[in-house]
Amino acid sequence: MINAEIAGIIIMLIGLYGLMTKKDLIKQVLAINVISTGLVLFFVGMGYVEGGEVPIMPQQTVVDPLPATLMLTTLVVDVAITSLALAIILRMRRDER
Amino acid sequence: MIPLLVACPLLFAFLVSLFDVLGVRAKITRFLFLTGAISPWIVFFGIREKVPLDEIVGGYAKTAGIQVSLDYINVYFMLAELILFFAVSIYSIEYFSKHRKNGKIYSLLLLMHTGLLGAFISRDLFNYYIYMEIASVSAFALIAISEEKGAKRAAYKYLILSLTASYLFVFAVGMIYLKTGYLNAELIRGSILPSREIDVAAGIAFSALLLKAGVFPLHSWLPDAHSKAPDPVSALLSGIVVKVPVYGMLLLYLSLPLTKRFLTVLMVVAFASIFFGIVLMIVERNIKKFLAYSTVSQMGYVVLGVSTSNILGSVYYAFAHALIKGALFLSVGALIRAQRSKEIRNLSYRGDAILMLSILILSLAIGGVSPFVGAYGKSLLFEGMKKPLEYILYIAGIGTLVAFTRLNYYLLKSRENFNAYSLQRMPPFLLSLLVLALGVYYGQRIDYMDFVLIVSAVIGFVLLRRSGIIEKDIRYRFSKTVGEEINIFMTVFLLFTLFLLLQNF
Numbered sequence: 001m002i003n004a005e006i007a008g009i010i011i012m013l014i015g016l017y018g019l020m021t022k023k024d025l026i027k028q029v030l031a032i033n034v035i036s037t038g039l040v041l042f043f044v045g046m047g048y049v050e051g052g053e054v055p056i057m058p059q060q061t062v063v064d065p066l067p068a069t070l071m072l073t074t075l076v077v078d079v080a081i082t083s084l085a086l087a088i089i090l091r092m093r094r095d096e097r
Numbered sequence: 098m099i100p101l102l103v104a105c106p107l108l109f110a111f112l113v114s115l116f117d118v119l120g121v122r123a124k125i126t127r128f129l130f131l132t133g134a135i136s137p138w139i140v141f142f143g144i145r146e147k148v149p150l151d152e153i154v155g156g157y158a159k160t161a162g163i164q165v166s167l168d169y170i171n172v173y174f175m176l177a178e179l180i181l182f183f184a185v186s187i188y189s190i191e192y193f194s195k196h197r198k199n200g201k202i203y204s205l206l207l208l209m210h211t212g213l214l215g216a217f218i219s220r221d222l223f224n225y226y227i228y229m230e231i232a233s234v235s236a237f238a239l240i241a242i243s244e245e246k247g248a249k250r251a252a253y254k255y256l257i258l259s260l261t262a263s264y265l266f267v268f269a270v271g272m273i274y275l276k277t278g279y280l281n282a283e284l285i286r287g288s289i290l291p292s293r294e295i296d297v298a299a300g301i302a303f304s305a306l307l308l309k310a311g312v313f314p315l316h317s318w319l320p321d322a323h324s325k326a327p328d329p330v331s332a333l334l335s336g337i338v339v340k341v342p343v344y345g346m347l348l349l350y351l352s353l354p355l356t357k358r359f360l361t362v363l364m365v366v367a368f369a370s371i372f373f374g375i376v377l378m379i380v381e382r383n384i385k386k387f388l389a390y391s392t393v394s395q396m397g398y399v400v401l402g403v404s405t406s407n408i409l410g411s412v413y414y415a416f417a418h419a420l421i422k423g424a425l426f427l428s429v430g431a432l433i434r435a436q437r438s439k440e441i442r443n444l445s446y447r448g449d450a451i452l453m454l455s456i457l458i459l460s461l462a463i464g465g466v467s468p469f470v471g472a473y474g475k476s477l478l479f480e481g482m483k484k485p486l487e488y489i490l491y492i493a494g495i496g497t498l499v500a501f502t503r504l505n506y507y508l509l510k511s512r513e514n515f516n517a518y519s520l521q522r523m524p525p526f527l528l529s530l531l532v533l534a535l536g537v538y539y540g541q542r543i544d545y546m547d548f549v550l551i552v553s554a555v556i557g558f559v560l561l562r563r564s565g566i567i568e569k570d571i572r573y574r575f576s577k578t579v580g581e582e583i584n585i586f587m588t589v590f591l592l593f594t595l596f597l598l599l600q601n602f
Contacts, residue, residue: 012268019261019587023580028257035264042268046275067271070223074267077230084234085256088241092249092579 004045011038109133110207117200130203134186177419184524191520251321262305269302296601313370324385328430336423363404370397378500414474424528460501468541498554
């Protein structure tokens with residue numbers, strides 16, 4: 001059986017493959033986003049406990065909330081950097097023209 | 098108290114960007130920027146007596162909260178950051194005064210200040226990553242702001258490579274968390290057992306941090322990014338931003354059980370970086386690229402300290418290098434500004450005694466000549482090192498001096514009258530006096546061995562000049578698009594990561 005962590009790692013590798021082979025700058029930024037998606041999946045899968053509940057009220061078994069919280073921060077970084085990268089690409093095209 | 102160090106510049110970054118949007122007079126924004134730059138100093142003086150100091154932010158339990166500390170590992174990184182940023186902030190007031198968007202630049206600089214301080218006080222791997230990203234994101238934007246041709250391209254390359262490295266670093270942190278259940282460096286140390294997963298995590302994390310530190314063979318983004326950036330930003334990038342990953346390596350070194358073989362490989366990489374940087378320095382013609390390659394070489398020394406388990410040596414060397422390289426970029430920036438050229442051959446410092454003196458002091462200091470602070474870092478780095486390695490390092494020291502002899506030779510040769518701005522001359526000059534004062538403070542005396550080094554460096558330079566290698570126009574030029582360059586660099590990065598991973602099997 002494939003679990004969420006393995007799936008996350010595979011998605012990250014797909015993103016890295018994209019960075020190694022695609023020449024188009026927009027595609028490279030998308031490849032970075034694919035890596036970050038894989039990373040989020042890896043972390044969320046890491047915190048998962050079989051049969052665990054939402055960690056809001058004290059219950060029998062809950063999933064580990066920390067990895068999901070960490071990923072919120074990473075997602076914020078990701079959004080900021082994606083917009084910055086796209087802005088730089090636009091300016092770069094204007095320069096080269 | 099420690100988190101206040103980070104909170105002050107962050108608050109002022111916010112205020113500066115707010116006031117800029119509201120259209121407040123430039124004078125007030127400038128004043129706020131300087132206050133924000135100095136504010137951590139006040140906090141630092143408040144807690145200086147109590148170092149070493151530990152604190153959990155918000156007063157939570159250690160297992161749940163984020164730990165910040167100030168102790169022998171990071172207090173010198175902090176000091177270097179505070180001193181250099183202060184000098185750079187004064188320099189940039191003059192430098193950016195004509196710039197249209199200077200409010201935005203000031204707030205980005207303050208954000209970088211925040212990120213650097215936050216990363217250096219952190220003892221929590223994830224918190225460290227977040228602050229490192231804050232510093233790097235402002236660095237990308239500040240490079241892209243430069244009007245020079247190719248600056249956007251350099252910023253893009255830096256962004257993509259650095260971001261990929263960050264994601265791999267977080268991935269490694271996740272694996273460490275999976276095995277130990279902690280993100281805090283001390284708690285990880287307490288509960289870690291050697292296992293294959295930890296080896297893999299160490300390999301990936303170190304490879305990512307080596308890329309961010311610009312160590313050969315992962316340096317390819319560094320010369321462009323550091324040479325195309327505006328001069329004060331270059332000083333920050335080469336001086337202190339590349340030290341953040343080194344602090345991360347120290348944290349990892351202190352928390353993970355690294356194998357002997359792994360450290361040996363790291364040492365080989367460090368030596369390769371030292372010599373690679375020197376060779377490219379000797380043939381480089383663009384003065385800022387010359388300094389950027391010198392950073393590649395000097396980062397090799399810092400990583401060497403980590404790989405020989407010599408933490409103090411690494412910390413002091415990083416401290417010395419931050420001051421020296423920052424001041425070098427600032428003084429060279431003043432020359433470039435006044436003479437409008439970046440070619441080493443067209444520049445000259447003969448018309449300005451202050452800049453001449455500071456560049457001479459800094460050139461000697463970076464070669465590790467006593468009584469400057471570089472010599473103290475170097476002597477600590479040499480401690481406990483095996484004999485053959487020490488001799489190799491002497492050769493590297495001579496190589497660095499040869500490269501800087503060449504720089505000073507060209508700067509002395511041509512004569513040109515020019516007027517540098519006094520606000521641009523003073524910060525590097527004061528920094529170079531500080532480099533001398535700190536060296537004396539650490540008990541460095543004039544050493545006769547250094548004369549041998551200097552003389553052999555001059556002889557080496559004369560021989561190289563006779564042979565014509567230096568005069569030749571050696572230029573390798575990729576005629577590749579940015580996309581293709583990224584493809585190549587990324588492949589190199591992944592191969593290097595794979596190589597580090599295979600060391601533990």
